[in-house]
Amino acid sequence: MIMPFEETDSLGEFDVIRRFFYRHQFTPSKLKSIPKHTQDVILGIGDDCALLSPPPTGEVFAITSDMLIEGRHFLKGTNPTLLGHKCLAVNLSDLAAMGAKPVAYNLSISLPEINPTWLEQFSNGLHAIADHYHCQLLGGDTTAGPLCISITAFGHVFPKQALSRHLAQVGDDIWLSGEVGDARLVLGCRCGEWQLDIPWQEKSSRMDAPTPRIELGLGLRGLAHAAIDVSDGLLGDLKHLLKASHVGAKVWADEVPCSDLLKNLSMELRRLCTLRGGDDYELCFTAPQNNRALINTLAEHLHLSLTRIGEIVAPSDSAPIIELWDQDRHRLPEDLTQHYLKSFDHFQ
Amino acid sequence: MIMPFEETDSLGEFDVIRRFFYRHQFTPSKLKSIPKHTQDVILGIGDDCALLSPPPTGEVFAITSDMLIEGRHFLKGTNPTLLGHKCLAVNLSDLAAMGAKPVAYNLSISLPEINPTWLEQFSNGLHAIADHYHCQLLGGDTTAGPLCISITAFGHVFPKQALSRHLAQVGDDIWLSGEVGDARLVLGCRCGEWQLDIPWQEKSSRMDAPTPRIELGLGLRGLAHAAIDVSDGLLGDLKHLLKASHVGAKVWADEVPCSDLLKNLSMELRRLCTLRGGDDYELCFTAPQNNRALINTLAEHLHLSLTRIGEIVAPSDSAPIIELWDQDRHRLPEDLTQHYLKSFDHFQ
Numbered sequence: 273m274i275m276p277f278e279e280t281d282s283l284g285e286f287d288v289i290r291r292f293f294y295r296h297q298f299t300p301s302k303l304k305s306i307p308k309h310t311q312d313v314i315l316g317i318g319d320d321c322a323l324l325s326p327p328p329t330g331e332v333f334a335i336t337s338d339m340l341i342e343g344r345h346f347l348k349g350t351n352p353t354l355l356g357h358k359c360l361a362v363n364l365s366d367l368a369a370m371g372a373k374p375v376a377y378n379l380s381i382s383l384p385e386i387n388p389t390w391l392e393q394f395s396n397g398l399h400a401i402a403d404h405y406h407c408q409l410l411g412g413d414t415t416a417g418p419l420c421i422s423i424t425a426f427g428h429v430f431p432k433q434a435l436s437r438h439l440a441q442v443g444d445d446i447w448l449s450g451e452v453g454d455a456r457l458v459l460g461c462r463c464g465e466w467q468l469d470i471p472w473q474e475k476s477s478r479m480d481a482p483t484p485r486i487e488l489g490l491g492l493r494g495l496a497h498a499a500i501d502v503s504d505g506l507l508g509d510l511k512h513l514l515k516a517s518h519v520g521a522k523v524w525a526d527e528v529p530c531s532d533l534l535k536n537l538s539m540e541l542r543r544l545c546t547l548r549g550g551d552d553y554e555l556c557f558t559a560p561q562n563n564r565a566l567i568n569t570l571a572e573h574l575h576l577s578l579t580r581i582g583e584i585v586a587p588s589d590s591a592p593i594i595e596l597w598d599q600d601r602h603r604l605p606e607d608l609t610q611h612y613l614k615s616f617d618h619f620q
Numbered sequence: 621m622i623m624p625f626e627e628t629d630s631l632g633e634f635d636v637i638r639r640f641f642y643r644h645q646f647t648p649s650k651l652k653s654i655p656k657h658t659q660d661v662i663l664g665i666g667d668d669c670a671l672l673s674p675p676p677t678g679e680v681f682a683i684t685s686d687m688l689i690e691g692r693h694f695l696k697g698t699n700p701t702l703l704g705h706k707c708l709a710v711n712l713s714d715l716a717a718m719g720a721k722p723v724a725y726n727l728s729i730s731l732p733e734i735n736p737t738w739l740e741q742f743s744n745g746l747h748a749i750a751d752h753y754h755c756q757l758l759g760g761d762t763t764a765g766p767l768c769i770s771i772t773a774f775g776h777v778f779p780k781q782a783l784s785r786h787l788a789q790v791g792d793d794i795w796l797s798g799e800v801g802d803a804r805l806v807l808g809c810r811c812g813e814w815q816l817d818i819p820w821q822e823k824s825s826r827m828d829a830p831t832p833r834i835e836l837g838l839g840l841r842g843l844a845h846a847a848i849d850v851s852d853g854l855l856g857d858l859k860h861l862l863k864a865s866h867v868g869a870k871v872w873a874d875e876v877p878c879s880d881l882l883k884n885l886s887m888e889l890r891r892l893c894t895l896r897g898g899d900d901y902e903l904c905f906t907a908p909q910n911n912r913a914l915i916n917t918l919a920e921h922l923h924l925s926l927t928r929i930g931e932i933v934a935p936s937d938s939a940p941i942i943e944l945w946d947q948d949r950h951r952l953p954e955d956l957t958q959h960y961l962k963s964f965d966h967f968q
Contacts, residue, residue: 314680318864319785320717320849321682323777326674332662333681334669335758337772339728341765369668380687380770410683413770417689422728422761422770424685429671437667501668516666 283386285414291388292395293317293379293409312375313408322410324376327428334372334427334434338362342419347462352390354480355421356397361484362503363425364405365553368489369501371435372427374407382417405486435492435499435557440517444497444558446582447567449485452506453530453542454478456549466541470533482553488578491570492557499557505550507594507613513556514584514593523582525612526599547596547612558584631734633762639736640743641665641727641757660723661756670758672724675776682720682775682782686710690767695810700738702828703769704745709832710851711773712753713901716837717849719783720775722755730765753834783840783847783905788865792845792906794930795915797833800854801878801890802826804897814889818881830901836926839918840905847905853898855942856963861904862932862941871930873960874947895944895960906932 283291294317314323327333340359342348360377367374379398383391402409407425454475459465461472485501492499500513506528514521526539528546535542559567564580571578587593594613596604631639642665662671675681688707690696708725715722727746731739750757755773802823807813809820833849840847848861854876862869874887876894883890907915912928919926935941942961944952 314779315782315784320714320847321684321720321775321782323718323779323782324681324683326680332674333672335672335726335774336669337726337728337760337770339730339761339763339768339770341730341763341768344730344763344765366668370671372669378683378685378772380685380772382687382689382692382768412685413687415687415689415692417692417768418766420687420689420730420765420768420770422685422687422768424726424728424772426683427669431662431671434663434669434671436663499668 283388288383288386288391288414289317292391293412313410317409317411319411322378324410324426327375330430331428332431334367334370334429335424336363336366336370337422337424338366339420339422341421351480352393353397356394356399357401357481359421359423360398360401360407360425361482362553363423364401364407364484364486365482365501365503367425367427368485369435369499369555370427370429371433371489371493371496371499372429373490374405374425374427374486376408376410377402377423377425378410379412380414380422381412382415382420384417384419405484430493433493435489435496437498437500437513437516440498440513440519440558440584441560442519442584442586443561444584445561445564445580446510446521446523446556446558446584447496448502448506448529448556448579448581449488449554449576451529451531451577452502452552452554453534453545453549455482455551456545457534459551460545468537470536472533475531475533479551482551484553485555485576487574488555488570488576491574492555492559495563495566495570496557496559499555502552502554502556503550505548505614506552506556507547510556511593511613513558517584518587520585520587520591520593520595521582522585522595522597524599525596525604527579528581529577529579543612548614631736636734636739636762637665640739641760661758665757665759667759670724670726672758672774675723678778679776680779682715682718682777683772684711684714684718685770685772686714687768687770699828700741701745704742704747705749705829707769707771708746708749708755708773709830710901711771712749712755712832712834713830713849713851715773715775716833717783717847717903718775718777719781719837719841719844719847720777721838722753722773722775722834724756724758725750725771725773726758727760728762728770729760730763730768732765732767753832778841781841783837783844785846785848785861785864788846788861788867788906788932789908790867790932790934791909792932793909793912793928794858794869794871794904794906794932795844796850796854796877796904796927796929797836797902797924799877799879799925800850800900800902801882801893801897803830803899804893805882807899808893816885818884820881823879823881827899830899832901833903833924835922836903836918836924839922840903840907843911843914843918844905844907847903850900850902850904851898853896853963854900854904855895855961858904859941859961859963861906865932866935868933868935868939868941868943869930870933870943870945872947873944873952875927876929877925877927891960896963898963
């Protein structure tokens with residue numbers, strides 16, 4: 273409100289919204305399994321508020337927010353199409369971790385300048401993933417400032433099926449979807465943290481264009497107890513789940529699924545990337561042992577690997593919250609476990 | 621995710637959330653007329669998503685987002701308590717303009733550093749206004765970066781009573797709540813845009829701690845057709861309403877209510893502040909002439925002045941969308957009208 277821009281461009285704030293963010297209809301999606309929800313939006317972009325219908329009887333809204341800032345969450349010069357994809361994907365990943373079905377989202381964005389080419393690409397990436405998951409843009413805010421993208425996403429879930437973090441039970445298996453560690457590998461290579469003579473560029477999309485595990489979250493309704501999406505690092509995120517559930521865990525460190533590229537690196541680097549990594553956006557969930565067969569069937573149905581990586585144990589004042597065990601079923605030293613537990617913290 | 625902070629402080633991201641943003645219960649509010657809504661929040665801060673119950677039968681969610689950035693929406697060094705108040709107030713103002721009852725909000729904040737004193741004051745200001753309007757913090761995101769506050773607020777409204785911008789009708793009166801222009805006056809004085817030997821500091825709260833007109837919005841359900849909150853400037857915001865409703869307006873420029881301080885300044889400065897100003901957070905609404913008596917009764921009940929400032933007219937290809945008329949019922953020249961219509965645009 274206070275400091276207007278210098279008049280350097282003929283496009284104004286409202287032109288930007290009209291040209292790049294208004295959608296009049298959805299593009300048909302390839303994902304037929306998730307029903308459309310356009311009828312939920314009574315009033316969309318362009319008023320003081322959007323109006324969103326309540327979910328069908330018995331369901332509630334799952335709501336999540338993530339903010340991405342240039343130089344913190346993504347590097348300056350990041351491909352705008354991929355950025356548009358990623359900023360919604362990380363929010364949808366949180367909906368997936370709750371077992372919620374995406375419905376709509378709000379976008380607040382601050383831009384250093386009006387660059388129509390950048391905006392065209394960014395909004396294309398954003399709209400493509402939004403259409404794919406039938407997730408409608410409701411409204412938001414557009415302002416001048418450092419590049420910062422703040423999204424709040426809405427989904428539907430039955431409260432009794434919500435995969436809350438505090439529902440893990442002693443005896444549960446701990447499962448992980450897909451593979452983890454490639455995003456961390458790519459980040460390290462890009463930033464020169466390590467020099468590796470391997471085709472790491474092949475894995476760039478794991479960092480730049482993560483896939484939110486929406487179908488998995490929906491499939492786990494009634495099968496899993498608790499879930500979390502792996503965004504800040506597997507062990508650190510698992511620790512949040514364990515603390516919320518007041519339980520501990522044994523994790524088989526070397527059974528954590530990863531790509532062949534990571535498997536061929538040193539054990540030290542592999543464990544760093546898989547256990548402490550970050551930016552994976554896989555789901556880590558716990559489920560009763562009785563559901564193993566059903567979960568394996570779900571994995572086949574979704575063409576997505578689901579791997580058991582540990583078990584939930586009773587909490588103990590004397591034992592650490594997570595015990596790591598190697599492939600020979602030897603326990604890893606406590607200091608090494610603590611090292612891998614240090615997931616990403618924006619202020620540490 | 622990418623660029624961690626230097627380790628300069630012992631408080632981490634999750635400590636900040638726990639210490640400053642967790643609320644275990646609401647403080648009793650002075651505002652008895654708005655019922656509490658804590659029961660709406662099934663699951664609050666601390667999971668992948670919050671879970672929010674659907675509104676009572678027939679109501680829908682009104683959803684709005686506003687992003688405030690240091691150096692754009694507020695000056696560096698702004699009192700953190702006032703900032704905490706204002707960042708939610710501007711969102712609640714949008715709910716008011718839809719006639720919605722506040723229920724909950726999400727907060728995403730990026731901070732240049734962890735400053736416990738600043739955070740304490742900011743969260744106090746935020747929680748005070750949130751408690752006053754029974755608006756519960758659901759969750760959000762905390763990250764390192766330039767100071768940027770992004771809020772998405774949720775309210776309840778019956779769709780048929782929503783004061784959407786596109787519902788103004790020819791013949792409607794145009795009303796304005798309270799007084800406008802003081803926030804713009806204060807901004808000009810603070811920034812040295814003009815030097816005035818008047819006690820403008822008395823009006824600082826109009827810029828720093830605006831009052832969202834929630835009770836007015838609720839009272840206008842069934843009385844008003846269309847509404848907008850005056851955030852970017854009266855005429856510019858009114859223009860958005862007129863365009864959405866495909867109508868025009870006649871506005872009595874010198875009947876726009878303002879403080880005695882503004883009344884005693886030159887006509888030019890007064891009109892600049894009241895018509896083009898910004899940051900007022902009053903409601904501009906349209907209502908059938910038949911409802912004048914009821915609206916005046918509402919004004920008395922709320923102890924809030926409500927002033928008729930014009931009328932909605934049929935759109936015309938030859939006439940401008942807004943005609944300004946002075947106190948002697950002479951039409952103001954078109955170039956002057958255009959000057960006052962230039963409300964704030966972040967990119968112009």
